[in-house]
Amino acid sequence: MAEDKPGDALSEEKRFVRDLSISVVGIGRLGICFAAVFAERGYRVIGVDIREERVREINEGKIETIEPFLAEYLRGTEEFEATADYSYAVANTDVTFIFVNTPSRTNGSFSNEQVESTLKSMSPALRKKENHLVVVASTVMPGSMKGFSRLLDMPHIGLCYNPSFIAQGDVIRGFEEPDFVLIGESDSRSGDLLQDLWSEILRARLPIVRMSWENAELAKITLNAYITMKISFVN
Template identity: 30%
Template sequence: MDKSMQGRYRTQLAEKIRKRQAKVGVLGLGYIGLPLALEFAKRGFSVIGIDIDANRVRQIQEGKSYSPDVNGTELKRQVRSGRLKATDGFELLEGLDCISISVPTPLRGEETPDISCIIQAVREVHKRRKKGQLIALESSTYPGTTEEVVLPILSEGGYKVGRDFFLAFSPERLDPGNVKYHTHEIPRVIGGVTTACGELAGLLYRQIVKDVTIVSSPRTAEMIKLLENAFRNVNIAFINELAQLCFRLGIDIWEVIEGAKTKPFGFMPFYPGPGVGGMCIPVAPRYILWKAHKEGIKLPLLERSCKVNSDMPLYVVERVRKLLAEGQRRGRALKGSKILLLGMAYKKDVADTRMTPALKILHCLRQQGAEVSFSDPYVPKILNYGEVLESKPLSPALLKDMDCAIIVTDHSNVDYRQVIRHSRLVLDTKNALKGLTGPNVFRL
């Protein structure tokens, strides 16, 4: 027998994975977990998806997709074939061979990692253990989580990692709504607690993705994921600062970026905007900063980038205030003005509103006495501190009724010519009006 494949459970599990007979469980069926569960099912694995949200489970059982990355027809096919099952109970964990955990990792308050969902999920796994399972954590988290938090729970009762069970961290890098890169096209990095853990996790993920890189440890893989998001945060902050300078200098930042992009090496474009949202870009830097703080280390550049991006909504409101006061409708104040936010989602062509800067803009405008409404083809309503705000259908009458429309999200299916034609004033924070001009049109 190959020496690297010694160990009874390890050999058995490898065999099951190769033959696609391993039973796969996905805990957390959100933006990340559902596409992953579907991918395993498509490749012939028997998959159990588990989520505490009974509503999501029911939708999957009915073959209805709530994710931009999951095709409803394919979902229906896999559910009908019996390869993909969804449940809101944890009982079925018992019979599984491989378990992937994709639960939320938000912030508690504005700065502290909240990994309570990981801990709850891991405890459920531990309660229903069978020997020889592979557990892969996919949720983005701070370096050390897998080895310092997950491993001790799974080791309770004398289970030995690398022999009785296998544990790895494999960050998900999906970009929801991105039509170019789907789960199976996005390369994976994996860090196993032991060599066997890394190899088995690598074997599993190679069944669904083309490219897998095994790194030396879970903490390395955890840091890789945070680096990717923090890198975006810092660069977006830089371009947001530069956009503010360019505006003062009368230079079009969007033209500057297009020009810089003509350099075939050493430059990567990032774009300004109303702030960052979602569960990755604003969150990852906080996970790094929290860990750095625990080590007594300061990361002022990263810290500053968070501040620049979180202040962008205030900058947008200030620009609107000045436009109302100085523009064609000179003398108009924010107080009493009607403002329409075009887009509530934190990014283009998705319905996700988590940590969206649009809400911060809304609050800030309201604080200054503006009457604010929103229109988003993907977001029918949003809960704002207990108040339900409903999206208004975009129409010439709505636009004409507004003092200003702010393009917060550059959804593709919005008729921007109509927006220009019927708005008194438009502030475009995303260059959604690229190539379109008008005396009423202003850009970030």
């Protein structure tokens, strides 16, 4: 009998998760770092950006950054490419993370315009797939995820809310060693898959908190408000 090799004892679920390909829409400061972390772990990653110049810079390896570890991670992998083609990215991946901007309005709420535009651009390719997981990582207002679900209107597509709690200037480590991971899920299967993906990049056993879309949206907004208030008192 052949000896077991390292990794032979991996569960079928883990093998499946490690076979996944990932797309990241919005490869700005947060998105590019998130993509780099997965690419460094050996995942195939496709970054999507409407800025052709940004796409060209990434594909030519000309990223100028002061973000710790980012240049090192990108140089050390051949698993990352960038494109402006949403259909190509969706068709060739299994999970899509959305990191587009949700700028603040004058009334203090967040605009979902770029998230909605992204979902509309992805929809034709999503309709051709048997299944796919879409993860909104941008900060949104409570009730937004229900609206996104109606916009997609595809029962075979999983939809999760997974906002980040990251400090600029330490984004890579923020993704690898967060205080906790927050997941708002459409269904338990989608939540399981997203949790397994996070387990692949976390450098320690850290809390992964799962709940409904609505509760996750409220949790993110509440924590943002608390942090803002805390900073105001310090200043």
